[in-house]
Amino acid sequence: MSAGGWQPAEPAGRVGQAFDPPPPIRLAMLGCGTVGREVLRLLSEHADELAARIGAPLKLVGVAVRRPHRHPEIPAELLTTDAAGLVNRPDVDVVIEVVGGIDPVRGLLLDALKAGRGVVTANKALLAEDGASLAEAAEAAGADLYYEAAVAGAIPLLRPLRESLAGDKIVRIAGIVNGTTNYILSAMAGASGGAGTGYREALEQATLLGYAESDPSADVDGFDAQAKAAILASLAFHTRVVASDVYCEGITEVTSADIAAAEGLGCVVKLLAICERVGSAEVGESVSARVYPAMIPAGHPLASVDGAYNAVFVEAESAGQLMFYGQGAGGAPTASAVLGDLVAICRNRVAGGRGPRDHVHANLPVQPMGATPTRYHISLDVDDRAGVLATIAGVFARHGVSIATVRQDMSGGAGPADRPGARLVIVTHTAPDAALAATVAALAELDEVLGVDRVLRVENLGRPVSALGVA
Amino acid sequence: MSAGGWQPAEPAGRVGQAFDPPPPIRLAMLGCGTVGREVLRLLSEHADELAARIGAPLKLVGVAVRRPHRHPEIPAELLTTDAAGLVNRPDVDVVIEVVGGIDPVRGLLLDALKAGRGVVTANKALLAEDGASLAEAAEAAGADLYYEAAVAGAIPLLRPLRESLAGDKIVRIAGIVNGTTNYILSAMAGASGGAGTGYREALEQATLLGYAESDPSADVDGFDAQAKAAILASLAFHTRVVASDVYCEGITEVTSADIAAAEGLGCVVKLLAICERVGSAEVGESVSARVYPAMIPAGHPLASVDGAYNAVFVEAESAGQLMFYGQGAGGAPTASAVLGDLVAICRNRVAGGRGPRDHVHANLPVQPMGATPTRYHISLDVDDRAGVLATIAGVFARHGVSIATVRQDMSGGAGPADRPGARLVIVTHTAPDAALAATVAALAELDEVLGVDRVLRVENLGRPVSALGVA
Incomplete structure (x- = not known):
């Protein structure tokens, strides 16, 4: 199954044990921005620890970037501008994608998966647009596709949903999945102690602190949360939900008066990504996925999630109410999630197997927002x-x-x-x-x-x- | 590897797809109390869904209980009082253990693992006392040992620690891992709105509500949290930590005056299980694991975790601060965690592999409490x-x-x-x-x-x- 053709090490290597070391697992990385640089740092700093956990060493064989001269820290022989050439090198076992955007990344990852390579990606836009094609390619080739970093950054969320709750039935997910808008709404509510500010002032603060892009539309119009809602709904309900299935309102119309009105009712305003299983087995089940600012009770665990933090509240039939909290963005947190996925794929390769795949066996319809x-x-x-x-x-x-x-x-x-x-x-x-x-x-x-x-x-x-x- | 001897289905079965159905994975359950009954209910109610997620149907072949007449809901031919006989039946693939206690369960699970059967257990006492023997037996036989339900009930915690953060370095875990004591401390603080009560009154409330046992020592003296701290420290730091390594103080001495003093400082009192990596690579690293009531800042995410809920705060080098929140006990929540593990083991069997094992490669010393x-x-x-x-x-x-x-x-x-x-x-x-x-x-x-x-x-x-x- 491994494109590298090496045999599983048995037993998996512990540091210091005496047996033939297994051949390295060979990695290619697409892109090298904030997240990519952190991934490279972790690969290098924790090389021994990662080898111990995986049972084989990791070897980076190439990094595809647009402007190689901007990466003097990477050995020149690893750098290439030819992403397709790198992905199709026969000696690559796992591709790490931290470029973002839909095309040309889609074709590159499809090529990698079809060739049986494992893929780790943080690309929410692509997954929300066409995750199904990637999942199908992975399934057909028996390859691993992991994307924990695509939703809620460092927070272990997709693995718990997919694996820990695999014997349960998820009823609802309500998440604060965009740190920029949560920062803005927190600042408007005066969550850090002072008086609340207006929307414009809060957005300026967020921009100054680097939480908001110079064009903040993807965040404040809700599109980032919309993509994440599509990924969460697909995973939780074993159904294909794409970004355009998700009703979306951003926070640009939220006023200080709204925040005050919420306070008067014992509530706070949060931009929520909500994914729900609606209906019943008798009348037919469907899935609702939507993003909008909403008032939630101040005593709810999500209400006290302030600043740029993310948190995702999950309700399952047996497990009851769960919440996952942490940093939703940033180079190091996102790289932590990428590395967790990488270790999982590599362990699977060492064991000669693969991880759990995405099932869409439920195929529930998506409920229109009006209903x-x-x-x-x-x-x-x-x-x-x-x-x-x-x-x-x-x-x-x-x-x-x-x-x-x-x-x-x-x-x-x-x-x-x-x-x-x-x-x-x-x-x-x-x-x-x-x-x-x-x-x-x-x-x-x-x-x-x-x-x-x-x-x-x-x-x-x-x-x-x-x-x-x-x- | 499967004792059932059947071949992996390739591709894994989706409901409704036309190919030879794979043979069932055969389960034995030890014990059938509150959690066991919920496990049986879920296995029965979600049989189709579980089969779809696993790629093979599940078949319960036996349930070992002490008093079969107390289980009229279970078909008589499945019930046995001979736990050893059940565990050693050659047709059993996976053993689910929900008995609790150290012996005779230890021997039964060792037998099961040595025979290559997968084991799901919720047995924190056994894991904290002798998890190493179980892990070694699993490793030697290439068998899966999963125990998500042993710590913090329904909260997906061990899998994220072991897998999602596998590429990161965990620095500290601080958890509210005992619901009974958290209920008592919350009641003493008047967290539900009214005035706080004294310790005795709060304990009586907890007993009436079924949160506390008639002998509450395991909870209020901290022993339950101590076992969980040992499991968490072992997993997080790849080191063997047993219950007796964990310094432990309970909450029996906490007074209303303590709670008031904490409030005066902007703090709340929580019983914490703390696992820390201390020292440095230069001076030598060690592990600290301890349980005691402590004042924590009221603004900390753990501070607002009230009632019988559990929450575990994790700090990792790259991921930063994470928190996992949910129900730490109860039949259905614990059963959800057991089922999640069961699905993972069964998926591994269908794929012909096994899950990630527990590594103790770090072998850090445990720091004495005095230091x-x-x-x-x-x-x-x-x-x-x-x-x-x-x-x-x-x-x-x-x-x-x-x-x-x-x-x-x-x-x-x-x-x-x-x-x-x-x-x-x-x-x-x-x-x-x-x-x-x-x-x-x-x-x-x-x-x-x-x-x-x-x-x-x-x-x-x-x-x-x-x-x-x-x-």
């Missing part, structure tokens, strides 16, 4: 006159949306000077998202409604929210 | 007279212990009516535990000291504790 049950928190500026509440309640009723709580917010909201205004804050019970959206649209049309100030979704995540009056 | 650097929080009742602070500071200095903060606690403490007393609260910097203990003993001998009210260790866990005046 997904959610809850809304709605702030309305209304005419402060008799009967207005009855009119508004009637709109909810006509759309089949049940109201959990209504309160009048004395602090904010007002109409024009000539019309006495009041701010109503309404939290609904769960209803299909389309019904909620239609309700909001109908409210906006009402003469009594001066403006729909803001809509935010509310996610209990299995915890009672007493301030909301509903479990 | 382990810790910090103390000390409450002293002293004579309120001139010079007392200088005398006390002199005792610390003579023992080489540096004081971080001293403050006079106006609320509590007093001497007898005829001697005006003051309560001093002292927090030290880090010093060897023996030096700290000797300091406390010397303080108690001082004429000026009316009493050493209480000593609690302080663990920053990598976070600054501003109230303590030290990072």
Whole structure:
């Protein structure tokens, strides 16, 4: 099975034991940016330890980069600009891909897998777009495809989902999987102690600290979280979910007023990637995958995850509630995840086997966002006159949306000077998202409604929210 | 390698695909209590799903119990009282052990491993006492030994430590690994909202709720956490650490005054299992493993883990800070972990290989508790007279212990009516535990000291504790 053609060492080598050392496992790396440099450092600094854990030494045979002169730290004979040539070298056992982007990486990794080489990749965009092709190529060739680093960086998440919970049934995943947006929302909430800042100011801070790119769109518009949600949903529910299946709203519209409103309800605002198994065996199961900012109860374990940290909350039928917390990005943390995968693939090769593959046997349909049950928190500026509440309640009723709580917010909201205004804050019970959206649209049309100030979704995540009056 | 003698299915079966179904993997279970019953339920309810994930169906061939008449739900032909006979049946592929206790289980599992059968066990006491013998037997026979359920129940922890962080270097593990004591400490702190209770009352609550056994010693004296610390330290540091290597103090001496004192410092009290890599490559590395109640900063992710939940905080060189959170006990959560291991072993058998083994190549010495650097929080009742602070500071200095903060606690403490007393609260910097203990003993001998009210260790866990005046 190994392209290198060497035999499994039996027993696997421990440092200092006397027997013929097994031949090295030969590695090729595609790309050498922040993560790649850390991978090279770990490979070099921990060479003995890695050999002991794997049972064979590792040998780097090439690094494909665009501009070799920018990598004086790498021996010149290892550097190449010919990524395809490197991937197709017959003596390469495992390919580590830290380039990112969909093409030309897709073709390179497909070539590697088809040739039976193991592949470690951190490429969330590619996996969320076309992970199925990679998985099929791996399956057909009996090759290993590992990608722990693609979601939540250093946090061991995909392996627990795929292996530790293999005998369980995952019901829901709700994750803070983008550190940039979590940093921004934490800063807006004043989580580090001071007063909260506005969105623009928080984004500037994040950029200064290097958490946000100069073009922050992939983060703040939710696309990064969207790709990760697709990967998580695919893995958790044994179903193919691609990025475009995932409903996505970013945080660019979140205001300080939203954060304050959440606080008033005993909640905080987090950008969540939610993957749920919905329906039942009787009526048919499907998968919901979505990304949006939502209010969650302040007592929920996810609520206290601040700054650039990531955390993923998992609910499984037997295991109950689990949470995984750690750094979601950065060179060293991501390299740790890459190395963990590399060790696993290499151990599999030494043992003459391969790791668990991705199953898509469930093949559940993806539920459209409109049919997904959610809850809304709605702030309305209304005419402060008799009967207005009855009119508004009637709109909810006509759309089949049940109201959990209504309160009048004395602090904010007002109409024009000539019309006495009041701010109503309404939290609904769960209803299909389309019904909620239609309700909001109908409210906006009402003469009594001066403006729909803001809509935010509310996610209990299995915890009672007493301030909301509903479990 | 499989005792069943069947061939690996290639490719592994997906439900509905047309090829000869592979023969079943044959399971024997030892014990059938709370966890065992849940394992049987999951094996039955999820049979198709498990077969799809494994690539072969599972078949239970026997369950060894002490009193068969107590298990009317299990077909009579599967029940036996002859555990040794069951384990040695030549047609058994994998043994699931949920009996607990050291003997006779040790001999049964050694027999199973020597015969090449896979073993899944939740037996922390046995693993902490003699995991090395089991690991050696597994290694010699090329058999799989998995025990995720032995530490922190449903939380995927051992697999991430062993596999996900295989390319990293674990520096420290600090875990809340006993739900009973965490429930008691949470109740004493009033974590669920009300006022805190005393230790006795909290223990009674825990017993009523079924969290504590009628003899709670294994939990409250720290022995359960001690066994888990030994397993974690062995795994994390590739070194043999047994339960008796782990320094252990329970929570029976923790008072409401301790909890209040912690709150005053911006801390909470948790029973921690701490495993650390100490020293350096230059001066020699060793391992510290210890269990005791300690003050930790209220802002630390572990601090908000309340009730019967478990959480384990891991620091690794590259990955940084990670935390794993979930249910540490209970039938269904523990069964989820057992099933995850079972699926892994069965997948390995289908693939004709085996999983990663436990390496003890590092063989680090275990640091005695006296040499382990810790910090103390000390409450002293002293004579309120001139010079007392200088005398006390002199005792610390003579023992080489540096004081971080001293403050006079106006609320509590007093001497007898005829001697005006003051309560001093002292927090030290880090010093060897023996030096700290000797300091406390010397303080108690001082004429000026009316009493050493209480000593609690302080663990920053990598976070600054501003109230303590030290990072």
